[in-house]
Every structure is written in C-alpha cells, then in structure tokens.
Amino acid sequence: MPIDKTSEFIESVRQQIRWKKAQPVVIEEVENHIADQKNAFIQDGLNEDKALDKAIKEMGDPIVVGEQFNSIHKPKPDWAILLLISSLFILGILIQLYLFRNNDLSSNNIYGQLLGILIGIPIFFIAYLFDFTIIGKYPKIIFSFLFILNVYYIIEGNRVNGAITDTIYPLLLFPTVYAGLVYSMRNKGYIGIFICSVAFLIPASIAFVSPSMSTLLLLYISCLTILTAAVVKGWFKVKKLLGLLFIYLPTLFAFISLVYYFTIFSYRGERIKIFFLNDKSMGGVNWITTQIHTLLSNSKIIGTGSPIGQETIQIAESMPAIHTDFILTYSVYNFGWIVFAGILLLFAALIIRGFIITAKQKSVLGYLTSLSIITTMMVQCIIYIFANLGLMIFTPLSFPLLSYGGKYLVVNMFLLGLLLSVFRTGDYVRDKKGILVGIVPFIQYDNGTIHINLKSKTTK
Amino acid sequence: MAIDKSLLTGGTTMLLLKLLEQEDMYGYQMIEELKKKSKNVFELKAGTLYPLLHTMEKKGFVNSYDEEANNSRIRKYYSITKAGKQALQDKKDEWQIYAATINDIIGGVSFAY
Known part of the structure; x- marks a missing residue:
C-alpha cells in the first residue's frame, strides 16, 4: 500500500508540467482540492481510506490533467x-x-x-x-x-x-x-x-x-x-x-x-x-x-x-x-x-x-x-x-x-x-508566508506611561 | 441524467463565469455550487475545472488571489473581471440563439424570443 496516494497522484501530474516554475502553484491548488473533496466524502459517511480513493478518482487521469496544465502554463514573454x-x-x-x-x-x-x-x-x-x-x-x-x-x-x-x-x-x-x-x-x-x-x-x-x-x-x-x-x-x-x-x-x-x-x-x-x-x-x-x-x-x-x-x-x-x-x-x-x-x-x-x-x-x-x-x-x-x-x-x-x-x-x-x-x-511567484496576528499601535498610552512600539510583532 | 459531454464543454465557461458573477469562489466550491444549482445534472470533474479556470485567467476573464482558510491552508479564490463579465454576456447571447435555433429545428418550445 502506498503511504500517500495523494503524492502519487500529484507526482504524475507534476511530471507532465514541463515548466518547473509553474508547478508549485498548480500543485498546491490540486492538493487542496483533493483534501476538500476527501473531507466532503468523510462527512458523507465514508471512511478515510475510501474517501481519499474516491476523491482521487474524481480528479480524473493524472496524465491527461497534467498535460492540460502543461499546455496552459508555458513561459511567455510580454x-x-x-x-x-x-x-x-x-x-x-x-x-x-x-x-x-x-x-x-x-x-x-x-x-x-x-x-x-x-x-x-x-x-x-x-x-x-x-x-x-x-x-x-x-x-x-x-x-x-x-x-x-x-x-x-x-x-x-x-x-x-x-x-x-x-x-x-x-x-x-x-x-x-x-x-x-x-x-x-x-x-x-x-x-x-x-x-x-x-x-x-x-x-x-x-x-x-x-x-x-x-x-x-x-x-x-x-x-x-x-x-x-x-x-x-x-x-x-x-x-x-x-x-x-x-x-x-x-x-x-x-x-x-x-x-x-x-x-x-x-x-x-x-x-x-x-x-x-x-x-x-x-x-x-x-x-x-x-x-x-x-x-x-x-x-x-x-x-x-x-x-x-x-x-x-x-x-x-x-x-x-x-x-x-x-x-x-x-x-x-x-x-x-x-x-x-x-x-x-x-x-x-x-x-x-x-x-x-x-x-x-x-x-x-x-x-x-x-x-x-x-x-x-x-x-x-x-x-x-x-x-x-x-x-x-x-x-x-x-x-x-x-x-x-x-x-x-x-x-x-x-x-x-x-x-x-x-x-x-x-x-x-509567491511571497514567503507570514501570518498576521494583529497590528500593534505605534504609540500607546498605558497607565501614565507612553509606549512607542517600533516593532509591531505580528508574525508567528 | 446523463448528458452528452461535448454539449457541455462550450457552456462550462459560461456557467463558471455566471457563478463567479455572484461571488468569489475557490475551485471545489464551484463544483459543489454547480452541482447544487443544476440539481446534480452538471457534475464537473476537477480535472476539467482547473485547466479551464487557468485558461480563463490567462484570457483575463478571471483573477485569482490567495486567501487563508481557517485551517491555515492557502486557498486560491477566483474573481470575475470586467472582461469576464463582457464574455459572460456574449456567451449568454450566443447561447440563447443556439438554444432557440435547436428548439426551432427539433420542434421544442422556444424560450428565447
């Protein structure tokens, strides 16, 4: 049994997309879709394994899908x-x-x-x-x-x-x-x-x-x-x-x-x-x-x-x-x-x-x-x-x-x-991820003291 | 009910644009919405949907942007552009003529006057 059927499927799709730069963006979306579909099947009452199988089957043939992506995502100059x-x-x-x-x-x-x-x-x-x-x-x-x-x-x-x-x-x-x-x-x-x-x-x-x-x-x-x-x-x-x-x-x-x-x-x-x-x-x-x-x-x-x-x-x-x-x-x-x-x-x-x-x-x-x-x-x-x-x-x-x-x-x-x-x-191109927690005000008045926040800590 | 696939492919772009005209959506959501709205007639495969969405984006009909879902996964949302709205209108007009003509020939009831 392959441990991760998703990666197997994804890998087949990826191999069809010749332009490396385009791969991560496309793959991430497909992966998310499989996860969403799987969760929906689990909610419908299927067990984890069957849900995944069905979700992958719903995707269609990885080679055909990959080829379609390949023909869309090609480097083109302006x-x-x-x-x-x-x-x-x-x-x-x-x-x-x-x-x-x-x-x-x-x-x-x-x-x-x-x-x-x-x-x-x-x-x-x-x-x-x-x-x-x-x-x-x-x-x-x-x-x-x-x-x-x-x-x-x-x-x-x-x-x-x-x-x-x-x-x-x-x-x-x-x-x-x-x-x-x-x-x-x-x-x-x-x-x-x-x-x-x-x-x-x-x-x-x-x-x-x-x-x-x-x-x-x-x-x-x-x-x-x-x-x-x-x-x-x-x-x-x-x-x-x-x-x-x-x-x-x-x-x-x-x-x-x-x-x-x-x-x-x-x-x-x-x-x-x-x-x-x-x-x-x-x-x-x-x-x-x-x-x-x-x-x-x-x-x-x-x-x-x-x-x-x-x-x-x-x-x-x-x-x-x-x-x-x-x-x-x-x-x-x-x-x-x-x-x-x-x-x-x-x-x-x-x-x-x-x-x-x-x-x-x-x-x-x-x-x-x-x-x-x-x-x-x-x-x-x-x-x-x-x-x-x-x-x-x-x-x-x-x-x-x-x-x-x-x-x-x-x-x-x-x-x-x-x-x-x-x-x-x-x-x-995707920017590196940073998750917003909250904006700290620049100047804060607190109990008789003024705080000046030079660094607003927001990432985790 | 099974419907010949070739009849659908041309119209799928139109249907997706129509969905996005109402609100921004991510791929999975579109499949579900379409299924619901068509009372299970249109079961769009993801393998068809995403290449189509990407083509539509290249054509400038839709834009995509990332948004964080509650489980900190990044979701790719699509939104319709001005050009997309125009394309939707064109496709709708085209479809009305097409449907009316077919109905004329096969003798059904024409709903497009």
Whole structure:
C-alpha cells in the first residue's frame, strides 16, 4: 500500500508540467482540492481510506490533467514590451550611426558603443532568463557587493573634472536591489521602515560624493516610490498613514533643504532663470542652454532644421558630447519634432504598459522589482528630456537605449531584461508566508506611561 | 441524467463565469455550487475545472488571489473581471440563439424570443 496516494497522484501530474516554475502553484491548488473533496466524502459517511480513493478518482487521469496544465502554463514573454524595447534599441543604433557618419567624431567612440551593443544583447537575454526572486532572497549580499564596487570606484575609478563617473552604473542598479531589501523587511514594523531609510542613505551618499545630483534624484524618486508602495501594500504591517508620515516628514525636510541649497547657492538656479527668461548671454553654464535654444528654435516639424548663422558648422560640434547628453536635441534639429514625438510615444507606451503589468503582479516581490525598474527608466527619461529641451536643472544621465554610452546601455539592457523576467514568471511567484496576528499601535498610552512600539510583532 | 459531454464543454465557461458573477469562489466550491444549482445534472470533474479556470485567467476573464482558510491552508479564490463579465454576456447571447435555433429545428418550445 502506498503511504500517500495523494503524492502519487500529484507526482504524475507534476511530471507532465514541463515548466518547473509553474508547478508549485498548480500543485498546491490540486492538493487542496483533493483534501476538500476527501473531507466532503468523510462527512458523507465514508471512511478515510475510501474517501481519499474516491476523491482521487474524481480528479480524473493524472496524465491527461497534467498535460492540460502543461499546455496552459508555458513561459511567455510580454511581446508588446519586447517589441517596444527592440524598436527603441534599433532606433538608438540608427540615430547613433547617422550621427557618426555625418559628423567628424573620433572614430574610437563608435567602438565603445559597438561593444556596449555586443555585451548588452546577451546581458538582456541572460537577465530575461534570470530568476529574479534571488533579489528577494539575498538583498543584503547584493547590496553589499554594489556598495563595495562603488567604494572601489570612488578610490580607484576614473575622474572627469574631479567627478567620479563610474559609480553611476552600479547606482542605477540600486533601486532594484532596494526593492529586494524592502521585500525582506516584511512585518518588521517601523524598525523595518527605519532600516530601509538608513539603507537608502548609503547609495544616496555615494551619489552625493561622486557627485552626481541627477543620480541622487533618481535614487530618491525610485526608492521613495518603492518604500511608499510597500507601506501602502501593508508590507511592514504598520498603519498606512503613520507609516507614510514616518517616511515623508524626514524626506520632505531633506528634499526642501537640498532644493534650497541648489537653487540658491549653485549654477542650477542660473539655469532655471535662463530657461524662463530666454537670456541670450553666452557666458559659462548658460552657454549650453543657449545652444539648445538656438537649435530647437531653428528646428522644423519634419526634416532638418534651418541653417544656423553664416558659417556651416557641423551640428555635432556645436555642443560637447551631443551623442551622449543631447541626442534628443540633435534628433529634433536633424530629423524634426516628429521623430522626437515618436520616441516619446514609444517610451511612454513602454512605461505605461510596464505600470499596467506591474499593478497586476501577484507577488509583492514581483511588484516592487518591476516598479523599481520602471521608475529607474522613467526618471532617466524625464531628466534627459528636460535637459534636451533646455531646462537643465539636472545634468542628463542617459536616455535608455538611445543615447551614446556603452556602459549605460549594458546596465539598462540588464534592467529591461529583468523587467521582462518579472513579467514572464511573476504570476507564479509567491511571497514567503507570514501570518498576521494583529497590528500593534505605534504609540500607546498605558497607565501614565507612553509606549512607542517600533516593532509591531505580528508574525508567528 | 446523463448528458452528452461535448454539449457541455462550450457552456462550462459560461456557467463558471455566471457563478463567479455572484461571488468569489475557490475551485471545489464551484463544483459543489454547480452541482447544487443544476440539481446534480452538471457534475464537473476537477480535472476539467482547473485547466479551464487557468485558461480563463490567462484570457483575463478571471483573477485569482490567495486567501487563508481557517485551517491555515492557502486557498486560491477566483474573481470575475470586467472582461469576464463582457464574455459572460456574449456567451449568454450566443447561447440563447443556439438554444432557440435547436428548439426551432427539433420542434421544442422556444424560450428565447
């Protein structure tokens, strides 16, 4: 006699489902059903053994059932997003090629980009096949690894005009790791939120000392979004409103002081003024903004813009690093606003579709991970678009897939591959279980004493 | 009463959607409800039900979510979506025409005017 007829049946079903990731979810449901059916038969008066036999018989042929499950549960990519990514990727290559062909840039540069493409494509597919739940299992290890890498870059990395440039690439991965870290703080109460807030300060300070204020802004928005989403989802098991206040009061204070600092005491204030006043004075940092204004005001809706000035200079020479930082301005002038609108539309579609599928994620891990990737993409885009339209409060990082920069391309391809990985397997990912016992209030008044509960004990 | 199975398969989706239109249910519950409502005519096998539910979920007609049962077992509940409600309406209309036509031909009483 087999000790467990259920497992025998389940095993036969399982063997038919080829995609391993789908097995646990399907199996759990079938197991539950057999148990329910068996209990019903016992209530009808059958003994345990007979009830089980009958319950299993009711299920039908395990091979046939398993085969049906197998044909339903197959890994499928999200074709719409894959198509949008490929379009942007190809468009990026075309624009870069055009730019290099028509402008006298150093020929070394194109090999850097080519290398980025050659590494980026396999990285994209590796990330796509990567089991993203590892982010939720080992966030601290990955976090530490990225931190050490950054410390190394700060000490040994390249410097351009005194700024450390290499830290940006690992920092772009931080929001995603941060999603894993927040995930690992389930039911940890205010202590959990506090740890996450402190953890945010680590990448933030790296961005600050690098210094890259654009990266700081990106980290700020992405991590805040993740933390907010987690609190709203009840992940920390704290009262939502209090939890949000706990996050937003300190961050708001920090944000206001930063904004104040930068608008009053630095060149950023100047840049905003230039944008709004349309001041044509050509000095210092204003020069780039003025150049952008000149290019854009001479652009057409379709086709190349009207010639600027008397001398026919190469457009790429009119501004430094146009292929890196101002590829959109360049495209507007060279191909017309219509191309700009097209690019924006593609990217907006990618982000909106991304948000829609993110909202449908069944696991909090999948939800937070894809949210982190989408915000990382979105903030890069927004900073870039603003800068390219002449409002350069923040220096552009990159326009994902489009602007020049091999390392940026590789990092963004990795993140987008990971996003597709979440969308491919997200339906089959379950969060680790934790059972709610009750919410402990943050502040309790009891017999003349005030208790502040930093940890709401809720799991068993 | 035994009914030819092929007549049922097309309608099963409709019946399940109808059940879910009233309340969210888990698989076993659906089988029981269907049995009760049809006075034991429709005895849906679990081996048919779950693949069908999973297909409906892929099509976006239903959503599933986990809920803890009292014995701390996790139960998978299904709920109908907007698209599911639309599909139910379409299938109902289709069925009325089908039933009316069959009745016309075999000479029964048509209940769909």
